[in-house]
Amino acid sequence: MKKKFDFGPYLYILPAAIIIIVFRLIPIILSFIVSFYDWTITGPGKFIGFENYITMFHDGEFWQSMLNTFYLVIFVVPFSLVLSLIFANFLNGIEKMKSLFRSIYFIPTVTSMVAISIVWKTIFNQQTGLANFFLTKIGFDPMGWLAESRGILDIILSSLGMNFSGFIQTLSGGIGMSYNTLYLLLGGPSLALFCIIIVTIWKGLGYNTIIYLAGLQNIPKVYYEAADIDGAGKIRQFFKITWQLISPTTFYVLMMTTIVTFQVFSQIYLMTGPPVGGPLGTTKVIVYFLFDKGFGESNNLSYASAVALVLFGIILVLTLFQKRLEKKVHY
């Protein structure tokens, strides 16, 4: 007797499959198609090939957004990683009030970025905010925070009495690069973007700490006991045991934080400007850039789609790179 084909399993996955295919797979495929057409809200126009990608390559605003996004990632990821590992180590070493501290660190993770951005925006308010209040209390001059477009390196060097913009001026004449480009590249993130960096680290710290804490609790105590007997100090134990055995967690934290930071949007949308991304475009990140292109005045869905795909490509390459690296250093 021929065995009857069993449809059962397919019926079970059908509801999820329909949703995932229609609202994930098809849009992902569609995004490639859209990026090759002249596509607005009203519908598809003519096929334009790689034109969007070529436009992007010559679009200064795109490059500035890319640079801002890289600044964000370069500052947020290492700081978040180191701080959360430190916190997790301290948390792992205490008994009393452990869950209280854990909860305090974790609350930002469950609260919405929208509310948090609004709160931090008032903290960085020049006239009435908490940041300048503290700064003036400890004897510094108030700063512009979210309204400050100067790069942090410029701010630091200028306060030490060095002429940073003069140096950039000379250099740009010397190597034939425009002053603005060179300033953005060498001046570091603007103070405004640095505020965004602080908020992003603050928001993600609790999650990373919890992940690290779970990782630390998985390291068998015998290693430390053995190290104690051998007379290894705490710092040495950290680098020789903890850091080595925690590496899978480190890779996970590294990957997740990188992916999330590349997609920062709400902070920018709510904290900066007007216009959003200001001052002088120094806080415009790639996701806001594509949001603005797609749903702003120009309504250029196809250009926005092309930008989104480039972002995806970057994330994909970084993820694969980290995976390869992880295989090399796996314990």
Add this chain to the structure above:
Amino acid sequence: MKKSISYIILSVCGLFMVIPFIWMLTTSVKSQLEVNKGNVGFLPIEQYSTYEEDEKVYRISPVKVDGDSTYIHVFDENMNRIRSYEKVATSEIVENKEVKLHFENYKEAFTKVPFKRYFINTLFVSFSVVFGVLVTGSLAAYAFATMRFKGRDFIFYLFISMMMVPQPVYLIPSYVLLNHLGWIDTYNALIIPWIANIFTIFLLRQQFKTIPDELFDAARIDGCSRFRTLWALVLPLSKSVIVTSAIFGFIGSWNSFMWPLVMTDSPAIRVLQVGLSYFSQEASSQTSLLMAASTFSILPLVILFLFAQKQIIASFASSGLKG
């Protein structure tokens, strides 16, 4: 000795983590006047000057000191200026300090914006999403974990590979698609695309796989149908993972911002996060109202967190171990 260093560092950094919340709460009960004065302290203390004249105490604001006397503006009870640049003796001006909680800020924020409506919308969307995610997720995970069928692994890994595609990538084509379906600015756009979650399927599949085969054999011998086995055996054994999935679904849905911002427009179906964002643009100078609205919007999740913090933290921690 070493312990105390831990506590000191953890406390200092913990302070840094909670200060924004304390700031939000105290600012939300301050009067806008105090906020604008730059009266930054954490307690909602009001400082004001008064001046007594004909046995009546008037609120005043000093303008300019001129020797022993001061030019002042005089206000009535409703803070309307009734006299300007009056010259009085400085020694007669009294400085007052008073703790005053302006809970009416909350009421005022609510009258300015239909937050109640947004709140109900958000609750409705979040609960629908959680319900949908659990139903589609447990059905699919059950098939992936316990049944053999052609293409199973291919479909599963296809799903998993889509998990890492960032939202901005499918945001734009989703808009095109939902526009085509006529769903833009409807609840459908907020709910339907989210009622299946790949991560939930993954989590539940991992859990279902841990259930021993003997239990399934026993159920089969007892004549349980597939669906009954899922309902009466598998799901009760997977309570904690189901709660984890529900928590992830609820928090994600409650806090989602970019998607509803793009897909909806009319206030009737607006969700809390989008409503709060519009309010922050309209009322950007009314800090205390903004803080009241922000407090209101995060309150449900903070309450949920305080009640289920162990479960929530364990859920998030487990998300890392699987990665």
